[in-house]
Amino acid sequence: MAESHTHSPINTQLGSKPLSNKRVLLGISAGIAAYKTPDLVRKLTELGAEVEVILTRNADQFVAPLALQAVSGRSVHNYAMTAESESGMGHIDLARWADVVLIAPATANTIARLCQGNADELLTTVCVATQAPLAVAPAMNQQMWQNAATQANMETLAKRGTFILGPDSGEQACGEVGPGRMLQPVDIAQRLAAHFQTGSLAGKNVMITAGPTWEAIDPVRGITNHSSGLMGYALAQAASEAGAKVTLVSGPTNLPFPERVTPVKVVSALEMHEAVLSNIEEQDVFIGVAAVADYRPVDSAEQKIKKNADTMTINMVKNPDILADVAAHDKRPLCVGFAAETNNVVDYARGKLERKKLDMIAANHVGNSETGFGTADNAITLITQDSVTELPKQNKYALARTLINEIATYLAKQS
Numbered sequence: 001m002a003e004s005h006t007h008s009p010i011n012t013q014l015g016s017k018p019l020s021n022k023r024v025l026l027g028i029s030a031g032i033a034a035y036k037t038p039d040l041v042r043k044l045t046e047l048g049a050e051v052e053v054i055l056t057r058n059a060d061q062f063v064a065p066l067a068l069q070a071v072s073g074r075s076v077h078n079y080a081m082t083a084e085s086e087s088g089m090g091h092i093d094l095a096r097w098a099d100v101v102l103i104a105p106a107t108a109n110t111i112a113r114l115c116q117g118n119a120d121e122l123l124t125t126v127c128v129a130t131q132a133p134l135a136v137a138p139a140m141n142q143q144m145w146q147n148a149a150t151q152a153n154m155e156t157l158a159k160r161g162t163f164i165l166g167p168d169s170g171e172q173a174c175g176e177v178g179p180g181r182m183l184q185p186v187d188i189a190q191r192l193a194a195h196f197q198t199g200s201l202a203g204k205n206v207m208i209t210a211g212p213t214w215e216a217i218d219p220v221r222g223i224t225n226h227s228s229g230l231m232g233y234a235l236a237q238a239a240s241e242a243g244a245k246v247t248l249v250s251g252p253t254n255l256p257f258p259e260r261v262t263p264v265k266v267v268s269a270l271e272m273h274e275a276v277l278s279n280i281e282e283q284d285v286f287i288g289v290a291a292v293a294d295y296r297p298v299d300s301a302e303q304k305i306k307k308n309a310d311t312m313t314i315n316m317v318k319n320p321d322i323l324a325d326v327a328a329h330d331k332r333p334l335c336v337g338f339a340a341e342t343n344n345v346v347d348y349a350r351g352k353l354e355r356k357k358l359d360m361i362a363a364n365h366v367g368n369s370e371t372g373f374g375t376a377d378n379a380i381t382l383i384t385q386d387s388v389t390e391l392p393k394q395n396k397y398a399l400a401r402t403l404i405n406e407i408a409t410y411l412a413k414q415s
């Protein structure tokens with residue numbers, strides 16, 4: 001699980017500052033390695049990141065908040081959630097602000113609390129509230145690192161898609177020798193940059209549809225599906241992090257729009273069609289993730305329908321196919337579709353690729369409880385005219401970054 005201690009080369013595709021446009025929320029927990037964190041903040045900012053710092057309880061015994069404030073250029077948040085702290089940048093604002101939450105050093109106690117989903121102070125609460133990916137750089141005594149509980153907790157974090165940085169091995173502050181030392185700040189910053197790097201979409205316009213549509217039967221009832229919007233929102237965030245100007249056309253969801261994304265809220269398939277087609281000429285890439293209703297009621301009653309009859313028939317009419325209309329447009333962008341399939345996944349998806357004249361289709365394995373509609377994870381097979389790439393089950397945010405990378409590479413080859 002721990003990584004070997006080698007420097008990861010940073011791809012220079014994004015220029016000399018691979019963390020530019022990235023907001024790193026640095027959580028510092030109470031371990032001796034915290035004394036290295038002003039240097040870590042400097043390394044992160046040198047790579048282009050904006051950094052906000054949260055200290056856990058007692059972390060200020062190991063590092064001076066004033067030093068962190070001086071290097072980050074921002075006031076430092078302590079562990080407490082008070083009326084005063086919440087009136088500034090509160091826990092939800094911090095959770096939305098972050099592109100990545102990095103915890104360094106991550107003590108055994110902090111790691112255990114992350115696994116439990118505790119929300120007992122500011123940092124842990126933000127971790128529960130955020131949709132941003134989590135990275136942890138463990139730092140502790142070698143015996144504590146090798147303890148079965150710590151190892152099981154690390155396994156849990158890794159399974160949830162947490163990016164694990166280190167630990168390093170060697171002489172420890174307590175005089176013992178073994179694994180558990182925090183990686184050097186330069187290694188943490190460089191590996192973080194390399195991990196969150198996607199192919200560049202700088203200067204590109206990307207439009208994404210997400211969520212379900214709602215087809216009204218009357219003012220209080222409608223036909224919809226279980227799409228939560230998470231896959232589309234994760235792609236919007238990943239595309240924005242890759243430098244694109246993103247428009248997210250979303251059906252009804254409970255998700256906050258990612259920062260720096262142009263939000264367009266719609267309800268029905270017809271509204272989504274209108275919102276997409278009226279803006280499509282400016283787009284370089286279109287990604288149809290929304291689970292659009294194929295049919296809508298012919299008429300939507302103006303008043304709530306009374307249950308007088310024993311049976312009820314709803315006449316339905318086909319909705320326009322948004323993705324196919326985009327792909328048939330004179331000034332078509334690169335078109336990426338999704339295909340939610342329960343069986344014959346690749347064959348059915350390939351059929352949609354051909355019929356809708358798409359560049360790529362992400363065949364989505366649905367019909368199980370672990371991937372697809374409303375789940376935290378997803379697994380897809382990415383199909384183009386001449387390639388089939390398996391992207392195995394992982395957190396939707398991690399998957400989104402890989403997919404954006406594939407799209408950026410495809411786009412670069414075309415131009």
Ligand code: PMT
Pocket residue numbers: 209211226227228229230231232269288289290291292293294319320321322323324336337338339340352364366372373374375
């Ligand atoms: O939102 P989540 O809970 O995270 O779940 C994600 C997801 C499972 C909804 C998503 O990953 C997914 O698979 N989306 C496509 C679901 C779907 O409805 O597929 P489809 O086979 O019906 O449609 C194929 C493609 O055509 C899709 O890109 C769809 O957006 C598009 N389409 C379909 C019908 C229509 N009228 N207009 C369209 O644009």
